[in-house]
Amino acid sequence: xxxxxxxxxxxxxxxxxxxxxxxxxxxxxxxxxxxxxxxxxxxxxxxxxxxxxxxxxxxxxxxxxxxxxxxxxxxxxxxxxxxxxxxxxxxxxxxxxxxxxxxxxxxxxxxxxxxxxxxxxxxxxxxxxxxxxxxxxxxxxxxxxxxxxxxxxxxxxxxxxxxxxxxxxxxxxxxxxxxxxxxxxxxxxxxxxxxxxxxxxxxxxxxxxxxxxxxxxxxxxxxxxxxxxxxxxxxxxxxxxxxxxxxxxxxxxxxxxxxxxxxxxxxxxxxxxxxxxxxxxxxxxxx
Ligand code: GUN
Numbered sequence: 262x263x264x265x266x267x268x269x270x271x272x273x274x275x276x277x278x279x280x281x282x283x284x285x286x287x288x289x290x291x292x293x294x295x296x297x298x299x300x301x302x303x304x305x306x307x308x309x310x311x312x313x314x315x316x317x318x319x320x321x322x323x324x325x326x327x328x329x330x331x332x333x334x335x336x337x338x339x340x341x342x343x344x345x346x347x348x349x350x351x352x353x354x355x356x357x358x359x360x361x362x363x364x365x366x367x368x369x370x371x372x373x374x375x376x377x378x379x380x381x382x383x384x385x386x387x388x389x390x391x392x393x394x395x396x397x398x399x400x401x402x403x404x405x406x407x408x409x410x411x412x413x414x415x416x417x418x419x420x421x422x423x424x425x426x427x428x429x430x431x432x433x434x435x436x437x438x439x440x441x442x443x444x445x446x447x448x449x450x451x452x453x454x455x456x457x458x459x460x461x462x463x464x465x466x467x468x469x470x471x472x473x474x475x476x477x478x479x480x481x482x483x484x485x486x487x488x489x490x491x492x493x494x495x496x497x498x499x500x501x502x503x504x505x506x507x508x509x510x511x512x513x514x515x516x517x518x519x520x521x522x523x524x525x526x527x528x529x530x531x532x533x534x535x536x537x538x539x540x541x542x543x544x545x546x547x548x
Contacts, residue, residue, distance in 0.1 A: 293537050339368075354374070356369055380399060405487055408524075421463065425467065472493075474501040476502070
């Protein structure tokens with residue numbers, strides 16, 4: 262089985278970004294800047310946002326982080342977004358999801374200037390992606406695509422199953438796979454006979470967040486697994502299928518798989534950094 266090493270690929274991509282940012286620094290140019298907004302103290306979100314901040318600095322980009330209390334009002338959050346939209350030194354804005362229940366996520370996302378939407382989740386950006394003319398792509402789906410391309414995994418004419426339909430991962434991943442000519446079946450929590458559907462697939466992408474959702478024998482011999490989930494089991498981090506205990510069986514049966522950890526996770530951050538640099542370039546050329 263080919264290990265689809267997202268960690269290594271992410272490092273390669275980040276190295277290229279760092280080199281480009283360094284060239285800007287040498288030329289005394291303005292540097293790309295990302296604004297990160299976290300509302301509340303969910304421990305997973307705190308660690309994701311800290312990691313995004315650390316990566317910005319490691320790549321030489323500027324970063325401003327707003328860590329707001331759980332009880333922050335929607336109005337206050339929208340006001341901060343307005344300031345960031347108006348700040349010509351800010352190239353990218355990311356509001357970490359999920360937001361507390363009293364805040365309307367759709368309303369927040371639509372109030373980010375779509376030209377500063379580092380996550381690619383603004384309805385204009387989702388629409389442009391759907392039209393096949395993207396301005397900026399959602400990070401995790403784009404990371405998945407980069408992995409499949411880098412490892413020459415064929416998509417054209419292949420049967421792909423995407424388990425999950427979130428705006429962050431499942432829905433855009435299904436669209437992108439389809440645009441690469443895969444025949445896509447989108448599955449979710451209401452799908453009947455999930456295992457049966459997956460057994461017929463050449464590529465299975467899982468983003469359900471349910472450890473053990475599918476067993477290795479629910480994938481066909483020679484299939485490709487992209488396991489997006491970050492769950493915990495008794496042995497530490499695991500995916501929906503990939504874990505320390507299933508890895509040896511997967512190794513025997515599959516053509517290729519992303520490990521957890523070290524697969525899709527690192528690519529999400531690399532794609533975020535890539536998006537910030539792309540937004541910066543578009544921003545600079547439109548001046
Ligand atoms: N929460 C989990 N993953 C992500 C992501 O990629 N972007 C945002 N904004 N929130 C997330």
